[in-house]
Amino acid sequence: MRATLPLTVLAVVAEEETYGYAIAQRLQAAGLGAVKGGTLYPVLNRLEQEGLVTSSWREGAGGPGRKFFTVTPHGRAHLAERAAAWHTFTERAAGLLPSVGSPR
Amino acid sequence: MTTGTDTYRRELVQALRTGNVPPERIGEIVAEVESHVADTGEDPREAFGPAREYAAGFRRPRSRWSAAARPAPTLLGALCGFLVGNGVVGLVDGEPALGMPAWVVLTAGAVLWIPSLVAVLRLSVPVPDPRTGRSITPAPGPVATAVGMGATLVAVAVACWGLAVLTS
Numbered sequence: 446m447r448a449t450l451p452l453t454v455l456a457v458v459a460e461e462e463t464y465g466y467a468i469a470q471r472l473q474a475a476g477l478g479a480v481k482g483g484t485l486y487p488v489l490n491r492l493e494q495e496g497l498v499t500s501s502w503r504e505g506a507g508g509p510g511r512k513f514f515t516v517t518p519h520g521r522a523h524l525a526e527r528a529a530a531w532h533t534f535t536e537r538a539a540g541l542l543p544s545v546g547s548p549r
Numbered sequence: 550m551t552t553g554t555d556t557y558r559r560e561l562v563q564a565l566r567t568g569n570v571p572p573e574r575i576g577e578i579v580a581e582v583e584s585h586v587a588d589t590g591e592d593p594r595e596a597f598g599p600a601r602e603y604a605a606g607f608r609r610p611r612s613r614w615s616a617a618a619r620p621a622p623t624l625l626g627a628l629c630g631f632l633v634g635n636g637v638v639g640l641v642d643g644e645p646a647l648g649m650p651a652w653v654v655l656t657a658g659a660v661l662w663i664p665s666l667v668a669v670l671r672l673s674v675p676v677p678d679p680r681t682g683r684s685i686t687p688a689p690g691p692v693a694t695a696v697g698m699g700a701t702l703v704a705v706a707v708a709c710w711g712l713a714v715l716t717s
Contacts, residue, residue: 457610465581482585483597486578487606502580502679510680511584547603 447526451488452531455516456526464511465489489514497523510518554583557593557600561675562686564604569611569643570674580608591690624670625665626698632658634709635703641713666698 457463457471468489469480492498497520502510516524558579563645574609581605586593597603632647636655639646670691675684 458645464588465585469589481596482582482589482591483603486581486585486597504680510580511588512679520687 449531450480450484451461451492452524452527454485454488455497455520458492458514458520459516459524462513462515464513468514492520496520514516539542553594554586557597558583558685560600561593562603564601565607568604568608569615570604570609571609572674573679574607575709576677576679576685577684577712578604579676584680618668619672622665622668623644625661625668627700629658629661629665630705633660633706634658637706637709641710642717662698666695669698670694 453472453475454468456468457468457536460471461535463471465482465485469485472480489498489500493500493514496517498514500512500514502512504510559578561582562575565578570578581595582593582597585591586596589596592659594600599700632654635646636653636658639651645651673694677683678685
């Protein structure tokens with residue numbers, strides 16, 4: 446889970462421009478479990494440092510400001526590349542693993 | 550804002566400053582925490598862990614120079630007070646201070662006040678809040694700091710003068 450977090454967070458940001466809490470909710474809704482703020486923001490910061498996302502603070506409706514994250518063209522290219530590698534890897538690994546319910 | 554968030558902010562700013570994180574970065578990190586818990590309704594400690602541990606992930610190596618400069622304000626301030634005190638006592642008693650004319654020691658102490666003020670101001674650079682552009686820490690401004698430090702120095706001088714007059 447930890448290892449795939451940067452890639453899944455990047456995928457969520459690539460879907461649409463969004464902010465921390467909404468990203469955490471999206472990951473949970475996708476069945477990836479609850480991600481604490483203390484884990485999520487360092488990942489977002491790293492993605493930004495690597496130039497894969499950019500961020501900007503925006504005034505909320507009456508509420509406090511929120512930091513919105515947007516994917517960069519480099520981030521999109523990186524996501525496509527890593528996603529392809531991930532699928533190749535999982536297909537190969539799945540070929541070695543017994544299928545669910547089959548005798549060992 | 551709750552007291553829990555206020556305490557957490559103070560602890561986090563302090564831990565990040567100690568970890569040599571630049572002020573702009575500190576402002577970002579603090580604003581992220583506060584904006585997130587405002588959305589989730591969590592206690593910051595629950596969502597981000599103890600401030601010191603969360604700050605440790607952002608720590609930056611300190612250059613030898615800046616590490617050496619950390620105790621500078623305290624040392625300079627202590628030296629400044631020491632020289633002024635000795636100078637005042639020497640003047641009152643009409644005797645040399647530290648083997649030098651008392652007025653030289655007093656002047657040296659008074660002049661040393663400037664670098665110690667600069668050192669204090671350099672270490673307490675305000676942290677900007679990226680949401681508002683204002684300072685996130687209710688730190689006293691440069692003028693207030695200068696007045697406060699000046700008043701302390703005058704108080705030291707007056708106290709030494711009083712003591713010298715009483716004992717001579």
